[in-house]
Amino acid sequence: MFAYIVRRALQGALVLFVVAFIAFTMFRFIGDPLESMLPREATELDRIELRERLGLNDPIPVQFLRFVGNAIEGDFGTSYRNGVPVAEMIAERLPATLELAVVSAIFAAVFGIGLGVYTAIHRDGWLANAIMSASLIGVSLPTFLIGVLLIWLFAVELGWLPSFGRGETAELFGWRSSLVTVSGLKSMILPALTLGLYQMTLVMRLVRAEMLEVLRTDYIRFARARGLSERAVNFGHALKNTLVPVITIIGLQLGQITAFAIVTETVFQWPGVGLLFINAVQFVDIPIMATYLLLVGVLFVAINLVVDVLYAVVDPRLRVERPVGRA
Amino acid sequence: MSDPPLLEVEELIVEIPTRRGTLRPVDGVSFTIGRGEILGVVGESGAGKSITGAAIIGLLERPIRIGGGRVTLGGTRLDTLGEPELRRVRGARIGTIFQDPSTSLNPLKRVGDQLAETALAHLDISRGEARDRALRALVDVGIPAAAERLDAWPHEFSGGMRQRVVIALALIGEPELVIADEPTTALDVSVQAQILALLRRLCTERGVGVMLVTHDMGVIAETTDRVAVLYAGRVAEVGPTRRVLTEALHPYTRGLMGSTPDASPERDARERLAQIPGSMPGLTALPPGCAFHPRCPEAMTRCATDRPHPAVRGDTRVWCWLHPPDEPPAERRP
Amino acid sequence: MSVGPDTDADIGTRIDANAAATAAGTHPDARPGAFARAWQSDVAWSFRHSPVAMLAALAFAVLVIAAIGAPWIAPHTPFDPGSLNLMDGFTPPMGEGMGSGERYWLGTDDQGRDVFSTILYGMRLSLLIGLAAVAFAAVLGVTLGLIAGYVGGWVDALIMRVADIQLTFPSILVALLIFGVARGLLPPESREQMAIWVLILSIGLSEWVQFARTVRGSAMVEVKKDYVQAARLIGRKPSAILFRHILPNVMGPVLVIATIYLALAIIAEATLSFLGVGAPPTRPSLGTLIRIGQDYLFSGEWWILLFPSITLLALALSVNLLGDWLRDVLNPKLR
Numbered sequence: 003m004f005a006y007i008v009r010r011a012l013q014g015a016l017v018l019f020v021v022a023f024i025a026f027t028m029f030r031f032i033g034d035p036l037e038s039m040l041p042r043e044a045t046e047l048d049r050i051e052l053r054e055r056l057g058l059n060d061p062i063p064v065q066f067l068r069f070v071g072n073a074i075e076g077d078f079g080t081s082y083r084n085g086v087p088v089a090e091m092i093a094e095r096l097p098a099t100l101e102l103a104v105v106s107a108i109f110a111a112v113f114g115i116g117l118g119v120y121t122a123i124h125r126d127g128w129l130a131n132a133i134m135s136a137s138l139i140g141v142s143l144p145t146f147l148i149g150v151l152l153i154w155l156f157a158v159e160l161g162w163l164p165s166f167g168r169g170e171t172a173e174l175f176g177w178r179s180s181l182v183t184v185s186g187l188k189s190m191i192l193p194a195l196t197l198g199l200y201q202m203t204l205v206m207r208l209v210r211a212e213m214l215e216v217l218r219t220d221y222i223r224f225a226r227a228r229g230l231s232e233r234a235v236n237f238g239h240a241l242k243n244t245l246v247p248v249i250t251i252i253g254l255q256l257g258q259i260t261a262f263a264i265v266t267e268t269v270f271q272w273p274g275v276g277l278l279f280i281n282a283v284q285f286v287d288i289p290i291m292a293t294y295l296l297l298v299g300v301l302f303v304a305i306n307l308v309v310d311v312l313y314a315v316v317d318p319r320l321r322v323e324r325p326v327g328r329a
Numbered sequence: 330m331s332d333p334p335l336l337e338v339e340e341l342i343v344e345i346p347t348r349r350g351t352l353r354p355v356d357g358v359s360f361t362i363g364r365g366e367i368l369g370v371v372g373e374s375g376a377g378k379s380i381t382g383a384a385i386i387g388l389l390e391r392p393i394r395i396g397g398g399r400v401t402l403g404g405t406r407l408d409t410l411g412e413p414e415l416r417r418v419r420g421a422r423i424g425t426i427f428q429d430p431s432t433s434l435n436p437l438k439r440v441g442d443q444l445a446e447t448a449l450a451h452l453d454i455s456r457g458e459a460r461d462r463a464l465r466a467l468v469d470v471g472i473p474a475a476a477e478r479l480d481a482w483p484h485e486f487s488g489g490m491r492q493r494v495v496i497a498l499a500l501i502g503e504p505e506l507v508i509a510d511e512p513t514t515a516l517d518v519s520v521q522a523q524i525l526a527l528l529r530r531l532c533t534e535r536g537v538g539v540m541l542v543t544h545d546m547g548v549i550a551e552t553t554d555r556v557a558v559l560y561a562g563r564v565a566e567v568g569p570t571r572r573v574l575t576e577a578l579h580p581y582t583r584g585l586m587g588s589t590p591d592a593s594p595e596r597d598a599r600e601r602l603a604q605i606p607g608s609m610p611g612l613t614a615l616p617p618g619c620a621f622h623p624r625c626p627e628a629m630t631r632c633a634t635d636r637p638h639p640a641v642r643g644d645t646r647v648w649c650w651l652h653p654p655d656e657p658p659a660e661r662r663p
Numbered sequence: 664m665s666v667g668p669d670t671d672a673d674i675g676t677r678i679d680a681n682a683a684a685t686a687a688g689t690h691p692d693a694r695p696g697a698f699a700r701a702w703q704s705d706v707a708w709s710f711r712h713s714p715v716a717m718l719a720a721l722a723f724a725v726l727v728i729a730a731i732g733a734p735w736i737a738p739h740t741p742f743d744p745g746s747l748n749l750m751d752g753f754t755p756p757m758g759e760g761m762g763s764g765e766r767y768w769l770g771t772d773d774q775g776r777d778v779f780s781t782i783l784y785g786m787r788l789s790l791l792i793g794l795a796a797v798a799f800a801a802v803l804g805v806t807l808g809l810i811a812g813y814v815g816g817w818v819d820a821l822i823m824r825v826a827d828i829q830l831t832f833p834s835i836l837v838a839l840l841i842f843g844v845a846r847g848l849l850p851p852e853s854r855e856q857m858a859i860w861v862l863i864l865s866i867g868l869s870e871w872v873q874f875a876r877t878v879r880g881s882a883m884v885e886v887k888k889d890y891v892q893a894a895r896l897i898g899r900k901p902s903a904i905l906f907r908h909i910l911p912n913v914m915g916p917v918l919v920i921a922t923i924y925l926a927l928a929i930i931a932e933a934t935l936s937f938l939g940v941g942a943p944p945t946r947p948s949l950g951t952l953i954r955i956g957q958d959y960l961f962s963g964e965w966w967i968l969l970f971p972s973i974t975l976l977a978l979a980l981s982v983n984l985l986g987d988w989l990r991d992v993l994n995p996k997l998r
Binding site: 016017020021028138139141142143144145146147150151153154158165258261262264265268269279280282283284286288291295298299302303306 | 831839847930933937939972
Binding site: 228230231242 | 451
């Protein structure tokens with residue numbers, strides 16, 4: 003098992019390396035980093051001097067290492083648009099995105115697994131078929147459309163929930179949270195629903211497919227042949243085997259949600275890093291784009307690694323290498 | 330037989346409705362199993378052996394279904410039971426053993442738990458007692474250091490050990506009958522004999538009847554008391570094993586005997602194994618009349634038009650026009 | 664033909680016959696494989712018996728025809744500023760514009776653009792970008808997959824490594840990144856003109872991976888078969904082998920993936936346009952319309968949001984349904 007984890011960690015490191023290199027390339031070669039740092043009257047000489055001072059004439063590997071070194075220390079450069087350090091901007095908006103992502107993920111996991119199990123067990127029931135048809139619509143509905151339609155229904159027509167923003171926030175040990183205020187909770191509902199619905203549909207279909215596969219296996223057939231009750235077969239056996247691969251997928255979802263948050267944050271004007279990223283793309287603010295890419299890369303690699311370890315922990319077959327005993 | 334049989338299968342029919350018509354993988358199969366007796370059910374792949382076993386315990390997957398005949402276990406009719414009652418029969422009155430031990434056990438559940446839950450499902454005992462029974466079951470099937478192995482995972486056992494666990498699972502509910510579907514096919518040759526011997530010993534000790542499904546004539550010869558030979562979903566003949574093997578009545582059975590390698594010194598080692606020309610017809614291409622007649626060296630005109638009626642010859646029952654029945658056949662009951 | 668045991672000469676004749684048949688395109692295995700055969704029988708039967716598939720195909724056909732015929736069907740040309748009448752803005756469906764007195768079937772938006780016409784042209788753009796992006800992704804993915812499967816070795820490893828790395832990230836992020844980078848590379852003046860090409864490129868580049876993986880798998884299987892060995896023996900060029908022989912045999916799964924990705928591409932384009940980084944404002948697509956619609960929700964002009972939403976949903980849903988049906992039909996396990 004140790005060898006397995008080391009192998010996965012190395013793969014993750016490789017991905018990080020590539021991502022870092024892409025981010026570095028973006029920083030260095032796209033757009034003009036000097037543009038925002040020089041006053042208008044700067045001469046050619048000033049330019050050359052600045053290039054030298056910033057180390058832009060050093061060999062590429064050196065620049066790359068410096069870039070990585072800076073990144074590890076938390077220095078991600080300065081935004082082209084407003085001159086504020088990127089690290090500061092991201093740190094300020096990260097809690098908003100993370101809270102949204104976690105709430106959505108929980109929603110997607112709970113309902114996705116529940117509905118997936120139900121539609122697998124009651125395979126031919128009318129309700130299960132209705133849910134599956136609805137799920138097809140869910141997959142065809144783009145996230146932003148779900149958000150907009152929800153706003154229309156609940157904010158405009160019914161007036162129950164706010165249509166944008168995060169509501170009031172309170173500071174908890176340095177973390178600015180909106181989950182502790184009433185208006186914050188109300189503001190969270192629609193965005194979490196929007197962000198989580200697509201994921202929930204995916205999880206549901208996955209769980210259903212996985213469970214149907216499991217229900218066809220020999221050991222389930224054998225369990226039935228031993229006269230175990232349907233409940234024991236479905237929940238004592240099938241569910242456990244279904245969840246093992248599903249749990250890892252859900253872990254991966256968390257990473258995906260953080261990226262999909264871009265759309266949801268735009269729809270609801272949610273002040274998170276996703277909205278920051280979109281604005282950066284619109285205004286070609288390279289430092290923010292590159293940093294976002296780097297952070298997302300780190301997040302994904304970390305989540306992938308955790309999921310791999312989790313998989314090994316949960317599935318006993320991966321723990322023991324060799325069977326014992328003879329006939 | 331003086332005692333009433335434990336299991337009676339009469340004219341069992343299993344159907345599969347398909348786009349191209351209804352297929353019958355089992356078409357009028359009849360045999361009986363007595364208490365403490367081992368009946369072998371032998372035939373080629375696709376002859377309907379496994380489906381017969383599945384039909385008896387009601388484990389046919391939609392759209393496969395029983396299309397006729399009756400199955401009676403110790404006086405209770407099984408083919409008309411609903412699912413809840415069938416569940417009480419499975420495990421408690423009929424135990425099952427499947428072919429592949431590496432896929433029969435849930436890889437994510439400890440062996441002791443799988444045994445205990447089966448015991449709890451059928452016997453009115455406490456959790457602690459169930460665990461004791463699980464331990465005893467492991468000891469009975471010959472697992473060494475059973476107490477430590479109780480909490481082991483299935484993949485920690487070798488193939489033969491796993492099949493022993495499967496046998497333990499089949500017997501822990503104290504059934505009257507065990508259906509063993511190719512129990513040794515997936516095992517090493519060296520292990521096969523041990524497993525068969527174990528099965529035989531346990532069942533004879535407890536007076537449990539066994540339906541042993543296999544395609545291996547060697548297993549039949551070694552382990553069974555009586556044997557039923559299946560061909561294309563129908564029975565060719567049923568009778569005591571020794572008799573059927575040495576004085577087969579049905580030409581198909583004779584063909585099977587001829588194709589078994591004979592290691593006795595009288596046989597010339599250079600003689601080629603006799604082969605039955607052609608192959609068993611698929612379900613969609615069954616010939617009219619006797620299913621075997623196109624390949625039968627002794628086929629008569631009647632064989633091509635009429636399906637043979639069963640005839641009794643001593644303690645053997647045979648379905649072949651070479652041995653016509655003495656009286657008119659009993660009416661086929663619904 | 665001799666009656667005796669096989670001689671070397673006989674075997675040589677056989678191989679040549681195989682090769683000749685392959686060259687003539689009549690070798691049984693070298694026929695266009697699973698795809699063509701399935702089309703003749705089971706697929707057509709299944710289509711006729713699946714009301715959902717027929718409905719989806721009909722809906723899709725209607726939408727496509729409407730989109731293609733936009734220049735002739737649409738009563739107005741919404742992106743020609745000269746033809747707009749600002750006073751007609753905010754007209755409700757079936758209402759008359761206050762400025763020109765014309766009747767607008769589905770109403771107008773804030774600039775006086777006819778919603779019906781804008782939907783038609785927007786759908787046209789969405790379909791164009793979607794199809795182009797999928798075609799690009801398919802060509803790129805299939806080619807890379809064929810090469811990876813056929814050549815193997817380090818080429819295969821490299822392509823698959825890149826694929827794996829890209830798969831770690833959600834496609835929307837990849838598309839956004841490529842879009843941002845491309846724009847960064849272009850001078851500001853041409854950004855708007857090139858927007859559509861950049862869009863096609865970014866969506867296409869984010870979708871090639873699944874094509875490549877599937878084709879690679881099938882190609883690796885086909886490469887081991889006799890007809891490929893025979894073709895190699897008589898010296899056919901690898902590219903000919905790849906495209907004339909192996910390709911037809913892997914088309915089935917490719918088609919299924921293509922339909923699924925078409926729906927995804929349409930949704931991706933709509934999302935990017937909604938976010939403001941997609942179709943330029945002068946040529947609005949369905950996504951752009953929906954964003955405008957959202958802005959006016961509170962003031963009550965609901966039609967600007969509703970009709971483009973319904974159209975987008977119908978488009979994506981019909982493609983998804985067709986893809987689902989296609990996947991079930993071409994799945995050998997369910998036959």
